[in-house]
Amino acid sequence: MTQLALVIDLNVCVGCHACVTSCKEWNTSGSAGYLSDMNPFSHDPTGTFFNRVQTFEVGEFPNTETVHFPKSCLHCEDPPCVPVCPTGASYKRDEDGIVLVDYDKCIGCKYCSWACPYGVRELDEHQKVMKKCTLCVDRIYDHSLPENERKPACVMACPTNARLFGDVDDPDSEVAEAIRERGGYQLMPEWGTRPANHYLPRSKTRITIHEDELTRVDNPLKKERQLPMPDKDAPTLDDVTSW
C-alpha cells in the first residue's frame, strides 16, 4: 500500500504563508482550472484556497507560545467525505491514497464539505464545484520536472523545511520515520478518520540545572578563596613595585 501524505513540523513552522501562496499560484495555473477569487482587488476579497496557515497562542501571558498551524486536506485513510458523495465525484485513489474530486462529475451539493470535520473542502464560487488539496497530483508524477522537484508546491516553497512529503506507509521513508521518532500525531482522532497527514509537535531542548549546582556550597579544593596577601619582601610581579 502507498499513502502519500504531508508531515508538518510545528516546531519549525514560522507562519510565513509561503506554502499558502505557492499552493495558490501552482493550483490556479493548473490544468484543472483556476482557483477563483471574488472581488480580489476590492472590498471583501475572498477566494478558493487549498491551504491556510493559522496562528494560535498557547498559554497565558507571559508564559505563552505562538503556534503557527498550516491546515490543508489530510487525505484521511478513512475519509468521511468520500462515501457521502452522491455522484462518486469525490474519491480516494487506490494507488497512492490521494483524495480527489472529479470536477466534471461534481454537482456542487456541498454535502462532502459538511461531512469533513476539518473544513478543508471549499466550493469554488465560479466553477461551482468542490475543490480541495490534490497533493499537487499534477506535479508529483510529472516526469518533465527534475526528480527533486516532483513534490507538492507547498513543500517546495517552505523556507524552514517544515513540510515533509512522502509515503507514510513505507516504514523507511522520511515521513514515516519522522512520525515514528518525533511523535507525529493526527488531528481530531476522536472521529476515526485516520488522517494520513501528521503533525510533529513542538519540542524544546531543556537542560536540567539544580539550585546547588549554581552556587558551590562546599569548596573542598578552596579554588575560589581569597588569596592571602604576599609578604612585604616577597618578589612582586615586576620586581619594581612593592606591596
Place this chain on the structure above:
Amino acid sequence: MHPAFSVIFLTTLIGVGQGLFLALYTGQLYSVVEVVPVEDSHTHYGIGSLIALAFLAAGLLASFFHLGHPERGWRAIARWRTSWLSREVIVLPAFMGLVTLYGLVHYFDLNPVLFTFRETFRVDLSLVIGALTTVVAFLLFLCTGMIYACIKFLQEWATPLTVVNYTLLGSASGFTLATAFAAYQHSQLTDFYAGWAVLLTLAAMVTRVASLIRNKRIKHKSSLRTAIGIRHSRITQKSQGFMTGSFNTREFFHGAPQAVFKSIKWFFLVTVFPLPVILLALGMGGGAVLIFALAFAIQYVGLLADRWFFFAQANHPQNLYYQTVG
C-alpha cells in the same frame, strides 16, 4: 451550519407531500374496513394526490437551487450504496411516480377489485399501489433524516430523533393540509384527518422537544485541543489565516445574532405545535375551511423556522478553526 433556503424548502415541502399522501391513504384504509365513510375516488383521492404531487414537485424544484450544477443532478443516483443523499435522489422521484400512479388509478377509476378479504373487505388496485407508496414514503423520510443523522461529528444531528422528527413533522403538516382539503370538499373525513393531525402534531412536539433538550445538554467531543493537537487548557486563536471570509466562514456559521436565534426557536415552538392544535380542535365538528387552512399555513411557516433552527443549531467541528479573524 448556515441554513440554506433551498434545503429548508425541499425538506418541508416534500414532508407536506408525503404527509398528505399518508393522510389520503390512511383515509382510504379506514374506509375499506368501513370505519369511516367511503370518499369519492375522483375528487377526493385523485385531486388530493395531485396536491401532494404539487408539493413534492415544488420541493424537488427547490432542491435544484442547492446545486452548483443542477444540469448534472442526474448523476446523484450513482452512489446509492454508500450515500443517503443518493438514496434520497432515487427514492423521491420513485415516490412521486407512485403518487402519480395512485392518483391516476383513482382519478380515472381504473380501480378493479383484486380480491375480497373475508368476503367483506374489498381490496382494489389503488389499495395495493397505496401500500407500496406508503412504504416508499417512509423510506423517503428515512433517507431525508439520515442525510443529516449519518454525519457523526455533527452531534446535534447524529441521533435517531432526527429521522423521527422529519417523519412526524412531515406527517403532521400533511395531515393538517388534508384536513383543510377535506373541509374544502365538505368531506366527512375532515374530523378524521383533524384528529390524526392533532395526534401527530402532539407526538412531533414530544420528539422535537426531546431533541432540543438533548442538544442543549450535548457535550462536544472535539475541542481546540484535539483540533490542533496541543494539550493545553488555554489555547486562543490569533489568526485564521485570512481577513475577509471564505467558504469556511460562509457555509458553517448561521451568522444570526443570539437574540434572533433564540426567538426563532420560540417562534417555531409556538407556531408548529400549540397554535395548529388549537385551531384544529376549534375547527373539529363542522368548522370552516378557513380555520383549517390557517392552521396549515401557520404550521408550515413554523416548520420553515423549525428547519432554519435545525440547521443553525448544528455546530460543525470545523468552526473551531475559525474563531478569530486576526
